[in-house]
Amino acid sequence: MTPLQLAWANLIHKRTRTFIAAAGVAFAVTLIFVELGLLRGVSRTATMLYDKLQFDLLLTSAEYLDLSRPGQIPRLRLAQAHIAGVERVLPLSFGAASWRAPARRSLWGQTIPAGEQMSINIVAAPPEQLERLFTIGPGEVFPTAEAARAAGRELTQHATFLMDERCKPEFGNVDDLLMIPPDGRAGDLIRVNGRRARIGGRFTIGTGFSWNGLLLTSETTYEEFTLQPPSHVTFGLVTLASGADGATVQRQLQAVLPSDVQVFTRDEINRAERNYWLRLTSVGQFLVVAVILAVVVGIIFVYQMMAADIRNMLPEYATVKALGYRSTYLTAAVLWQAVLLAGFGYGPGFVAALGFYALATRYGGIPTGMTAEIALGVLVLTGGMCLVSGVLALRKVHTADPADLF
């Protein structure tokens, strides 16, 4: 019997005990998956908008803290940014408004009447530049350049918005909202910041911890509905000329532009956002602590199960020593048992996590999802967790004294 075979035999022999231990590991694994999934959701939230925008350098206000508090820059700076190496600079505004929720059905089938006021975020852009501002392709903001151009034409109409089809369900179904005329003839109304509006199409970005719903509109409509001055925008999206060096242009822009403007590369803005979400907000810190706690709980649980198991088997382990096996054999057997338990617990935990991710994405609007990185990371973490428990439990194995057998 190799140590692995002995470990396997022990686990298979005590099925109930193994099932309970594996359930404990699975619970810890699920918790770790949940926390990591949420953490990834936070991470994706941080860069969600930027990932969907086309730019090489980003101009923001010098007071920019994060996407929820971006500040504004004078529109003039965009013109000033047209220096050598810059192909174009496009404006983009980002702000919040109130949304009148349409009538809908709850999860339990009850009708919730229309009229509930909700917060919704708005992205404003020049309608004719949508295909240059947003990512195009399957799963991107617009599926094709033609769809982006058509959406842009739609936005040239007064009080017209495009709606993110991944808005949370309580914001309403895009297909239904498309049918509602702005004059209220159908008995329902769309209101943004209390003003009548019209949904003229759709796009795809998604929700997260930052916002639950997103609208896209023209700068004109945005300024009209949010009373923002046309002289200011939130971002300037800089596209570099072919062959231009990003770092060089960034330095030149920083030198040319007044100090009320910051110039970020894509990596820099993403890093800043992630840092904000993962390190500075309580949600990020909470989730990191929760992952650690889940691992600690898992270690304690598995240790308790293994220690109890070893206590029961001390005479058997003492016999192994008396037969002439070295301590390394027992060490290997116990650690294999820990690894196998990790495997037994990981499978169910993985499946439970897939279910949780589906629910969180569908009903929570949190951009979770299983990735190879998370799956592998949790597998390694689970193995590590059980191995630490095994190492702790080893102290008990070494108390097995063959002299007690006589």
Added chain:
Amino acid sequence: MSSKLPPAGEPVLRVRGVNHYFGTGETRTQVLFDNTLEVMPGEMVIMSGPSGSGKTTILTLIGGLRTLQEGEIEVWDADRGDYRRLRGISEDERVSIRRLIGFIFQRHNLFDSLTALQNIRMAQRLKPQAAANPDAQARDMLTYLLMGETDLDGRTQKSRFNYKPAALSGGQRQRVAIARALVNRPKLVLADEPTAALDANSGLAVVTLLQELARARPEAELHQRVRSAAEAGENGRLAAWQIPLLKAIAHEHGTTSLIVTHDARIMNLADRIVHMERGRIESNVVVAERLFVREGLRQSPAFAAILPEEQEKLADSLLIGVHPHDPVRPDQLAARPGRLEIYQPGEHIIREGEPVNEHSKFYLIRRGTVEVLRETGTMTQKLAEMGPGRYFGEVALLLNQPRNATVRAVTPVEVYTIDRATFDRFRSVSKPFIDRVLQNFRVFETH
């Protein structure tokens, strides 16, 4: 006998001056006191003594299950062809010494999660030269121990090879544990009540296996154990089909067993009985030697009439702990001085006409041949030649007169000796009987 056994006359196990203590500081208690013991290859040794006498502790020290604190223990390593010392060795070395030994515990201590075969494979895995077919070897062992597909009467039964301990009876578990201990044919077996949980037939199978591992026995002798149930009674019986299997399993010999037991079936077969009291080996008796000496003394009229227990006491005072077949080594002689003398061919043991004094002795021949000579005028007459088990020298002591004959060694001779003081003490006990004998002797002399 295998060539891997110790050289002739050398033991398989040496215990010298072993002390042992439990606890530390003020609670330190000595539990073993200066114990010395040698066990020869193939001996079945019974460790006896009351609970707490230290027999288990000494077994655990011999087995390398405890750290040896004081003294020395040497165990013969058949693979290396040398002794392994247990004093001052690393844990790793101690573990490797355990592999030389087969342990049979009173509680079987099988792995609950493994089948009978797998439990045995746990031991086989440690054998440096694995058997060609270890599975078959384990099956043979279990079959011999009546757990295979054939029962004692040759009927087919369901084998227990793949049963886990929970599905086995106490006796079956114990047999698996015994198979695990013996499957590698260790040269030393340490056992604690190995047959306590066994029925008569299984117990006999185990004892026979231990005996066969110790020394090859003629098949005819083994066949005496094949008998009917009625005939066997509580002694148990073997099946004829077990004997070839036994010969196949025990194809190596020289296994020594140290057994703590109260089972009379085993005690009656012991080659050596080591009795411990309060942490000391109080007696270390080679059964064959004791029988040899007792029988020799019983033949002598000087001791024939004393009570059997007095005879035993006297005999035990002569024993040196070596089988009468084996020559005595000088160190063994030195360990028990005054009990045995060695003479070379031609050397005189007693001379005719020698006066009797407090140094005069009674002799019992242990090994070798002597001749009895008497001077008749200028001639030397050879009266007799005597071998092992015969005695001489008692007449002069009884009559308190000079030696009436010369005794000379023909071959190398070993003789047990009883000194004058001891002889006289027992003589006084059986005086009436001796007087009658003396009367006859005088009558014989005058004629």
